[in-house]
Amino acid sequence: MQDNITKLFKAIADPTRRDIFHALVIATSALSITQISNQFDMTRQGVTKHIKILNEAGLVKMNEQGRNRFCFADPKPLKEVNKWMQFYSQFWDDSLDNLGNYLDGKTV
Numbered sequence: 001m002q003d004n005i006t007k008l009f010k011a012i013a014d015p016t017r018r019d020i021f022h023a024l025v026i027a028t029s030a031l032s033i034t035q036i037s038n039q040f041d042m043t044r045q046g047v048t049k050h051i052k053i054l055n056e057a058g059l060v061k062m063n064e065q066g067r068n069r070f071c072f073a074d075p076k077p078l079k080e081v082n083k084w085m086q087f088y089s090q091f092w093d094d095s096l097d098n099l100g101n102y103l104d105g106k107t108v
Contacts (some may be wrong), residue, residue, distance in 0.1 A: 004058070006079035008081050016040065017050045021059055024073035032068050 011017055023039055024031060033051065037044040051071055054060040058077040063070045 004077070005080055005084055007057040008059070008077055011054050011059055012078075012081070014043070014050070014053075017054055020047065020050055021054055022074055024060060025075060027072070030063060030070035030072040034068075036071065053060050067087055 012021070019040070020036060023036060033044060033048055036051070037047040040047060051060055051062075053061060055071075059074060060071050061074050063072075
């Protein structure tokens with residue numbers, strides 16, 4: 001079973017899924033799968049597959065109303081990706097500072 005961060009990276013790795021997620025983030029209300037499909041040059045089934053992956057990562061929530069399924073974005077799980085990336089950002093900042101100090105002849 002994949003851990004949460006792996007699911008998140010899988011979800012945001014694909015440009016179409018990022019575009020779908022973005023469309024849902026900027027929407028003023030939940031969108032039906034048909035409304036989302038109309039924004040992309042792909043079949044409804046293709047959009048549904050992308051939404052399923054976003055849903056598995058926790059980035060999209062779905063509500064059923066009759067025969068329609070409505071989707072809305074939940075960006076909160078991206079905090080986990082941000083936290084993961086902050087560690088490496090700090091690592092590179094420290095490494096570059098150490099390199100700069102070394103090149104300037106300062107002790108590290």
